[in-house]
Amino acid sequence: MNTPGGTTTNIADGAATVGVQAQTVHAVNFYEIFSGDSPQRKFEVGLRYLRGGVPPKARELIGEAVADGYVTSQSCFYLLLALLSGRTLQQVPKEDLATLCLAQGWKVGGADEWTRAIRVISRLLTSLQKGDLDPQAVEEELNRLGQVQRDEIQQNLEMFLNGSIQDGLWTRAFESARKDRCDRRRLDRIWMFFQPAPAHARVRMPSPVATTIGDWGRSIGTTALSLAAVCFVGVLAWQRAWLSTLPALVLFGAGCHMCYRYGVAWRFLIERRRAKDRDQTATRPEPVVSPGGFAAGIDRQFDDYFARYVPRNTDRAQWLTHTAGIRQTLRDEVVEIYREERVDAKQVAWLIRHLVGDVKQRWEKGTLWDYRDRLRASPSTKGLFMLGAAATATGGAMMIWAGLHVRPLHAAAATVVAVAAGRVSVLGWLRIVLERRRHAAESEDARRSLARRTAAYERWTAKLADKPSDLEMAHWLDCDRKALMEEAMRHYNLKPSDVVAHAFIEAPGRYYKRARVRKGPWRYSRYRLLIFLLTADGVRQMTADLDLLKVSFHDKGRINYRYDAVASVHVTEADNGGRTFELTLVNGDPIKVEMIDALQAVIEPGEDPRSVSQVTLDAAGLGNTLHVLEGVAAEGKEWIGHERKREEDGLAALADAVQGVLPRYE
Structure with missing residues (x-):
């Protein structure tokens, strides 16, 4: 609802009371890295993290693989995507740009699909920097790429592409999400992910013959x-x-x-x-x-x-x-x-x-x-x-x-x-x-x-045996998130180009089951999704409960507020390990979402509970959401202009790095 004048209404509709019905850890080596593993193995695991929605871990492992000598057109392409995925341009530190620049210098020549994809990204960044972006030309270049490269670019560059190019890319993304949302027999298979590996059959053996x-x-x-x-x-x-x-x-x-x-x-x-x-x-x-x-x-x-x-x-x-x-x-x-x-x-x-x-x-x-x-x-x-x-x-x-x-x-x-x-x-x-x-x-x-x-x-x-992989779970969840985002844009009558920036929060819903692959993030059977659409007029927020097993949204809520109505945004960590996201408006109670509950059970030997929590928070999009909303809380409506200026600086440095020019340290 829009509130005219100088009054903003705060609704604490993001609070969620969670209760665990079941929890499972699949002890497979999907995300495992062992001492002595080759750079190629690190790259493969990093790629899984990227596709699983955990860009920070992907950046770490793919960067290590490239630094250790695993330099191919494919590894450089995914290193570029990992550096950009899940964060805005000004969040990319110069150290990461230097890694990318060196990788470009080491890369062998050739003209395969991965090299062409890197060139498309390079031209796209250069056009964004110069301000002469032609959306139709970008669309044509993307269409000339292979399906894998095109989908990867579309999936990982959504955070910083803006303006008219967003309309085409987001239209494609929404169409793909509608098509893929229930693909691969999701409704028949997804419940299996939350089932633990069964213990082998046993019986009680008869007591021994009791004669002496x-x-x-x-x-x-x-x-x-x-x-x-x-x-x-x-x-x-x-x-x-x-x-x-x-x-x-x-x-x-x-x-x-x-x-x-x-x-x-x-x-x-x-x-x-x-x-x-x-x-x-x-x-x-x-x-x-x-x-x-x-x-x-x-x-x-x-x-x-x-x-x-x-x-x-x-x-x-x-x-x-x-x-x-x-x-x-x-x-x-x-x-x-x-x-x-x-x-x-x-x-x-x-x-x-x-x-x-x-x-x-x-x-x-x-x-x-x-x-x-x-x-x-x-x-x-x-x-x-x-x-x-x-x-x-x-x-x-x-x-x-x-x-x-x-x-x-x-x-x-x-x-x-x-x-x-x-x-x-x-x-x-x-x-x-x-x-x-x-x-x-x-x-x-x-x-x-x-x-x-x-x-x-x-x-x-x-x-x-047909249990979904963690990557399938991440893909289905991303499709659900895009479906809610499309619904929010349709409700507010917004085009993608009207959205200055967007952010999201994925938190466990009520009475959920949860499971994860060892070293991977928790996946929940029920989610509380929050979508933030930042426009020139203010913030449009939509919340909904997602039943991941039934592919349905429930208890939807909407709230609009101006930029100067945001008092603070932060994450609190309780002594018992719980993490809570809080968005406080100037005239009301905070909007709270419990992102990590206090139950830290089912941590496998050799795992760090803090690492598991961090991977889960990264997969929930917390880093980018805090960056965007904290900027709004600190700068108000001026955040838009400041953000554009920071993007220009970031684009220049990124375009140089992609072309092999080392960033200048000041």
């Missing part, structure tokens, strides 16, 4: 004692009547075999079912966890996915109540198997989704509790065990009865020893056998579970 040497010794000893007592009774019975003792021995031996075979199987199924029941239904006290720790993150994800993945035709409360035990068992396993590693909770989100989805699927199929039927002993198993027990009892009774007739006291004593030692022996062997079977069964379950989880991991990894 003492268990084995006790079982073997009692078995030997019991067998000796049985044999003694059998010998007495044989002396009494061998004809009746023979079938008793056969009956006793066959019965013992059947009891072992079917009794162990029955008992194993009972134990397995009880263990499954404990996992499925038993709830334990809630563990005490650190609010910001790994376990707390796992808890939130399990709560979130179980609340979201409700089976069809099922009441949410019923679903959550009946799966409480399963939820806690799965939660405990995930925390246990990943806690000791350097793993972020978000890196196992794929596993939690897989586990919850599997529970939901089994619920819908009615197979969530089918283990109870699977682990129920069959009637034949129970019957054969009972038959074996009866046979053992019958054969034993027959032998004891016969032995009592020969030596009553000895037979009775041997019977007591056989029963007592036999009981201890049976319990000991039962524990040993069940433990071995438990371990084998749990190992097989773990193997199958790992196979299913590995398949889910591979599916998720394959889905993330």
